Amino acid sequence: xxxxxxxxxxxxxxxxxxxxxxxxxxxxxxxxxxxxxxxxxxxxxxxxxxxxxxxxxxxxxxxxxxxxxxxxxxxxxxxxxxxxxxxxxxxxxxxxxxxxxxxxxxxxxxxxxxxxxxxxxxxxxxxxxxxxxxxxxxxxxxxxxxxxxxxxxxxxxxxxxxxxxxxxxxxxxxxxxxx
Numbered sequence: 001x002x003x004x005x006x007x008x009x010x011x012x013x014x015x016x017x018x019x020x021x022x023x024x025x026x027x028x029x030x031x032x033x034x035x036x037x038x039x040x041x042x043x044x045x046x047x048x049x050x051x052x053x054x055x056x057x058x059x060x061x062x063x064x065x066x067x068x069x070x071x072x073x074x075x076x077x078x079x080x081x082x083x084x085x086x087x088x089x090x091x092x093x094x095x096x097x098x099x100x101x102x103x104x105x106x107x108x109x110x111x112x113x114x115x116x117x118x119x120x121x122x123x124x125x126x127x128x129x130x131x132x133x134x135x136x137x138x139x140x141x142x143x144x145x146x147x148x149x150x151x152x153x154x155x156x157x158x159x160x161x162x163x164x165x166x167x168x169x170x171x172x173x174x175x176x177x178x179x
Contacts, residue, residue, distance in 0.1 A: 005034045005043050008060065012038065018175060021168040027142065027158040035172055039064055040147075042155060063149050070148035071176050073169045075161055077139050088135025091128055099125040145169055 006020065021033045029046030042061045047054050079085075101107040102122060108115045143159040143166065159165045 005032050005041060005060075008043070009034065009041055009062075011036065015039070019171060021172075024165050024168060025160045025162055027160065029157075031157060031159070033168065033172065035175060037065075040068070040172065040176070042157070044157070061155055063147060063153070063155070065176055067149040068147060068176055070146070071173055073143065073145045073173065076142045076144050078142065079139060085136055088132045088137075091132030092136060093132075095125045095129040095132060099129065143169065 005022070006017070011017070015036050015038050018035045018037060020035075024031045024033065026044065026046070029044045031045075032043045034041045034043075040063045042063070043059070044061075045058045046056065048057050049055075050057075098107070099122060102114070102118060102125070107121070108118075114121060141161050143161040145155075145157045145159065147155040159169070
């Protein structure tokens with residue numbers, strides 16, 4: 001199977017291609033979508049977990065447009081783990097105290113050699129303080145696409161929220177009329 005969808009699909013009578021979306025950036029996969037006036041064709045290639053093992057899999061999913069009864073897409077903001085956020089909080093606290101102690105002169109009173117490295121302490125403290133803030137407040141976003149058609153056929157894909165991916169999914173959603 002080639003990565004070109006048009007080379008792998010045989011069009012039926014009275015079927016025409018409405019739009020072809022190549023090289024969409026999915027999480028851990030290469031994804032392409034083609035919308036015809038009768039079908040939505042999704043080609044994915046990438047790693048999947050099957051029975052506890054990672055397997056590279058090529059998959060082509062052809063969905064009849066009239067059978068789609070649920071098409072939803074949304075931005076998801078999964079938060080970081082509590083442990084990562086706690087470590088970020090500790091880093092902010094420790095290096096904030098280090099910068100404050102250096103500014104007030106408390107650090108020089110307890111560690112006299114620190115007087116020679118005052119500017120280096122500010123620089124390193126500010127660097128690690130920003131890393132701690134990044135660990136504490138960083139959120140990533142994912143564009144989730146869920147399609148349900150037929151009785152049990154369900155397609156779920158995770159995309160990176162680029163402008164191209166969002167426009168492609170909005171275009172497909174505009175052409176599919178769920179009743």
